[in-house]
């Protein structure tokens with residue numbers, strides 16, 4: 036039933052209930068009414084029913100929602116979820132991929148040619164040095180991606196992620212051929228690519244072709260794809276900027292795409308704006324550094340210190356305060372910091388410059404632009420620790436669960452996950468007041484007042500509605516559902532001005 040109809044029905048039922056009750060009760064309570072007006076008891080029951088029924092329905096609906104939410108199996112398929120954020124990354128069945136790979140192999144053998152960039156080695160997702168740290172952007176609504184001169188995937192924008200079900204996520208450094216497997220007209224695209232871009236061809240300045248794709252969320256998409264060559268300083272080819280002009284076969288899907296884009300862009304802008312005041316304010320408080328120190332095991336009460344030579348994943352790393360502290364504490368650690376906000380990541384890279392890993396081996400910090408909902412591209416059981424600080428609350432519930440499931444997948448047996456988040460009882464005004472008072476104690480308030488007010492505005496208007504998701508008990512229940520969960524190693528619901536929770540759990544060895 037539509038919400039409007041539900042409200043009208045509820046209103047009519049309650050009004051009827053009230054009317055029946057008055058009809059029954061009036062002759063009994065109003066003394067001057069003639070005693071002959073005898074209204075049967077059934078009228079009263081009908082009245083009670085009319086008033087209570089909508090109430091029960093309302094409670095029933097809540098219960099169904101809540102139980103659905105609690106019964107979410109961490110390993111379940113998320114394909115039925117409603118928002119763009121929770122539409123899972125599209126995967127291609129292994130046999131279909133193998134079939135398409137074979138087709139390409141036979142095709143080039145028959146034509147006695149090569150695939151574009153065929154002999155360029157894939158670069159690893161963890162090989163920071165090779166990644167150009169540029170995200171294509173012009174018209175935000177136009178899906179775009181970038182390739183290097185060897186047709187290896189460099190980056191893509193939000194519109195691309197939405198339209199194409201995050202199919203490039205985790206594929207940075209691989210040949211773009213990997214992505215063409217997802218296209219409905221793969222064979223056509225392959226032969227066009229070989230005709231135009233194969234080794235030895237004179238590369239065009241612009242190449243235009245049609246691509247067809249079936250999106251999990253938006254249905255069939257027919258597009259014109261334009262690949263613009265990016266010239267290097269010596270006019271040789273540096274890489275490619277590819278724009279896609281999508282036409283949605285179903286018109287209502289075009290509207291859905293636009294609505295999703297606005298939601299995603301609003302969120303990105305909010306995080307970007309947050310970046311500008313985040314460090315200035317929070318790093319001058321007492322509560323935020325204490326939270327970070329507790330997470331890494333440097334504060335009592337709190338979890339044990341993070342081991343000196345460990346591999347750590349910082350999910351939603353933001354401006355890099357945790358990553359930087361971890362690297363400062365021990366030069367033997369390898370820290371992978373992931374976030375999908377370019378401004379946050381740039382701040383992190385600047386702050387952690389001294390620790391950014393210089394080659395494909397050894398310790399240091401690697402900053403990767405990646406959506407935390409899927410950690411595709413990161414190996415199973417790779418990390419000794421996974422840290423998630425103030426990130427899950429900002430995602431849709433199912434996206435947050437998907438992020439947790441992924442975090443657990445990449446955690447080694449015996450590894451530990453450390454999570455700190457706001458909770459159902461979080462009182463934002465107490466946190467903000469504490470921040471203000473900390474700034475004053477540190478003698479920084481006057482200088483940072485404008486930044487504090489900006490931070491307060493973002494928290495009150497954008498983040499506040501998202502804060503009250505889980506209690507510590509509920510978060511614990513969710514962790515206990517994870518496969519091979521061993522034990523809770525630390526928990527509190529009184530951190531960060533007493534308003535946040537921290538929970539740490541170990542995976543069975």
Ligand SMILES: C[S@@+](CC[C@H](N)C(=O)[O-])C[C@H]1O[C@@H](n2cnc3c(N)ncnc32)[C@H](O)[C@@H]1O
Nearest residue numbers: 306351352353374375376379406407424425426
């Ligand atoms: C409140 S900040 C916390 C930053 C950091 N963990 C800290 O403790 O300071 C939340 C971070 O999560 C990132 N984030 C939110 N949703 C994300 C997503 N879907 N994928 C990647 N990062 C995301 C934001 O860009 C932001 O940097």
